[in-house]
Amino acid sequence: MASEKLYGALAEFDTTASLFSACEQIRDAGFKKWDSHTPFPVHNLDKAMGLPASILPWLVFVMGLTGAGAGLLLQWWTSAVNYPLVISGKPLFSWQAFVPICFELMVLFCALGAVFGMFHLNRLPQLYHSLFRSERFARVTDDKFFISIEAVDPKFDKLDTVELLKKVGATHVELVEE
Amino acid sequence: MADHSDAVTRDAQIQWDDPVDRRVPLTLGIKSFNELTEIVCRPVEWQTPKHWWRVFLFALTGLGILVASTAYLFWEGVGVWGLNNPVSWGWAITNFVFWVGIGHAGTLISAILFLFRQKWRTSINRFAEAMTIFAVMCALLFPTIHVGRVWAIYYTLPIPNQMGMWPQFRSPLLWDVFAVSIYGTVSILFWYVGLIPDLATVRDRAKTRIRKIVYGIFALGWRGSTRHWLHYERAYLLLAALATPLVLSVHSVVSFDFATSQLPGWHTTIFPPYFVAGAIYSGFGMVITLMVIARKLFGLERVMTMRHFDNMAKITLLTGSIVGYAYSVEFFTAWYSANPYESFAFVNRALGPYAWAYWIMVTCNVVVPQVFWLKKARQSLVVLFIVSIFVNIGMWFERFVIVVTLHRDFLPSSWDYYSPTIFDVAAFVGSFGLFFTMFCLFVRFLPMVAISEVKAVLPQANPHAAHGEVSEGGH
Known part of the structure; x- marks a missing residue:
């Protein structure tokens, strides 16, 4: 060999x-x-x-934007477009109520980006x-x-x-x- | 063992009284990197001791109780619990908030103290994070089995389905699903990233092929490369920076479950900070309980020193006092609001049918921890252990008191008294079984202390210490 x-x-x-x-x-x-x-x-x-x-922070920043954006998009589309349901007379797109999940998804995407981005930059697992x-x-x-x-x-x-x-x-x- | 501990205590005493620094070093008498590796790897590598088996079997029994009682619950329905019409949440939600709160101390130690550059956290963060993960597992269990039709739990997730239905994103209960499950996920990621270099240590010390392979796979081929550390440290910092607001948001969201409902006693703006402080408080109670035992059993006295306990006791005292303050502010607000329903809810808490629970809570959470003002109490393992048990009990009762506020709502005709059944008790006891089973496996198979992190804060880790002066790009 x-x-x-x-x-x-x-x-x-x-x-x-x-x-x-x-x-x-x-x-x-x-x-x-x-x-x-x-x-x-x-x-x-x-x-x-x-x-x-390290360029990792930039990667995580982009992932964070993606996560928050995906969260907002998901909640807007499901609540206001695909299955519009009026609850307690609130507007269909009541964005204030959507903030917590946008935040949580941003954190999730960032964390996944930080860990798997680090693996990628380090070429791990090897x-x-x-x-x-x-x-x-x-x-x-x-x-x-x-x-x-x-x-x-x-x-x-x-x-x-x-x-x-x-x-x-x-x-x-x-x-x-x- | 006793001589060894005495020496450690003496050692601590001598250095504690150091007139110049007034600070105990982070570790006691650890002269070399290898010595630390040996101390931490010993419980992972020794032959499984008898006392481990005893505790493990005990924990497994608890887990068995959980499995059996949950199976019966699924078969028969939530009617087997003591839930009734006004009190529809009962022990399950009490246990949920109790467990998720316990997790918070782990994240505080691993993330918030990391951002604050508290180097003492390195000795205890692995341990506390493990506690976080297992506590979140127990926490997630309770709302899941509480929903009644557990086979439909996937309704809480935004999964496209044949009915074209989506979860109700305006509901705090759904925020909870996201917050707690993401909290669990991020905690596991954070924990695993921290474990990688230590798994590599265990891999490189492995004597048998099977250990080499198993630890080798989980260590991902880590070889301590500085090019890797560069990205690794950045990832670790980012995870800490993300976990910090996350942990604050999680218990805030848990408190929204209560605060956004229009019930007297629940509908208050103080809930998020009050819950977060209580969560950290209860978590430190549990960390102290577990650590007093573990450091003794596994001979970690020189890594987890009295200084660590002293610091944790101070945080317990601080957060316990915040909790006590919140209790009194609740009463003040109830009175100041001039709302008769609100006032009734609080007078009823302190003097009503559940007054016994309320006063247990106040005694355990507000009165008992005050002994931590005394340095002697913070330096005594016996006192620390006893107080930490009181904290655990008190914080469970806090959540119980909040949940059973339901027992007297607006209509006196629907008032009722709630008592748990044997199945409520079994689920709670069983959750401890799950928690301790996981913990036993953790202390047996994984390094309990973040070896690489503690090494990095040992004095000899500093490349410039020998020169006496700082060269280019120094500290």
Whole structure:
């Protein structure tokens, strides 16, 4: 199979401080296809990596408008068009009474948008990943910190990249196959 | 175990009296990230202890009572309950409001305190959110089985049908269907998103293949990537920002069920804020009850510290006082309105046939929690536990008092006294069975504490702490 193919280099760090400065140096070295891995979100590490802000809020905003709009449309169409029924002499389209459900549907659509939008942006679920081949990587969800640089990055070089990762403070560097 | 707890208590005492900070740290004596992982994962990974089985079987018995009594209810109809002509809501709606209220503390801890950057919430939010979800499940049960013809419950949803009929969107009862079911859905989403990194932790520690596969599937292949955390944290923040107005709206809508009717004692504008405060109050009562037990059984004293209980007791005191204020304002408004029906409803509450329920409510909700003004009381697990039981009882009675306001309506000829039957009691007891069954499964199979969130607030999580100064893009 493709066991010959290299996924990239994986470097291990012991503390958030050493990972943080390493990320800044990898970013400054001009790598693009790389990532860092932590057991918990490290404050501002995304900035140290030079990542752009998440576009998720925009997606959720659009979903919110859709939810509120769909709620209003649903209630208007069912109450005033499809089955007009006069209750207590109130107007057929009494929008004030429709506000709670519009609000609830807006929240529902936003929440679904936030969760599934996040899954989409993160390409999750992805049950297999090359990094899971590394035994040391299992501690990424416990107490270790990692930087992975993919072999497809144009600046990647089997020897130089490993050397660089050691230089920026990695306690252990290994090559991971795909 | 006892020595360990004593050490924890001593530890807390020493740090509490720290003259500089005057604050107990968020966790006690947790020196490394791994130590926290071990503490939290232990109940998920150990061999199922005997006491778990005992509690679980007890809870299952309750669930059995629920299933049996509900089956009989479906077979025979709601006539098996003690409902009568003036009191047509009875225990079922009391239980509904009781359970949905309990859920609110979980959302307050997970969402509102998150927006307020209350870092202490991280130790208890997973636990409280689980309580929310199970409480909402119990809550949804009661209106569902109360409708009588339960096989027609889908009428409450806007599903196109052969009759061309639609739900009545102007009815608060329908708002309730949307509000509570969406609340349940959003709570589950929020909870699951928070669980993903911790499920990955359990996956990576798994010793057996089956655990690796099952936890692996639910962890979605999480690998702690910063590119993922970026979107993840944003999603979490958005969910918190959405859950905050949602939770306020849910109990407001529940209160509309009462407030929009034209009955004296129900038709008041104070209901939404009063219900929301009561909901948070009752929920904190339940969180304290459950947490006192769980932290002892599962050895979480160093994660769920006395500081957490102290804070929760203060919130209980605050919301309990708001509830007490609402009780008195109701009386004032009844008198000030100069409406004889309104005045009668309230005098009847305090002095009528249900005065016993009213005074149980006032004692449990207004009088008892006042002990939390004393720091000694907030620091004593025994006092916390006893008061929290009083809060649970008192808040159930609050809803009961509100519902049985129905027993004396405008026409004295239709006045009646409502008493529950054995089937009312069975449904209520059974709902606790459902709740505790779910809770037992939760504490056995899922990490009870949000591991990744607590790690993020440990001092060593700060990448700049070692440097002593903040570099570019710092805090």
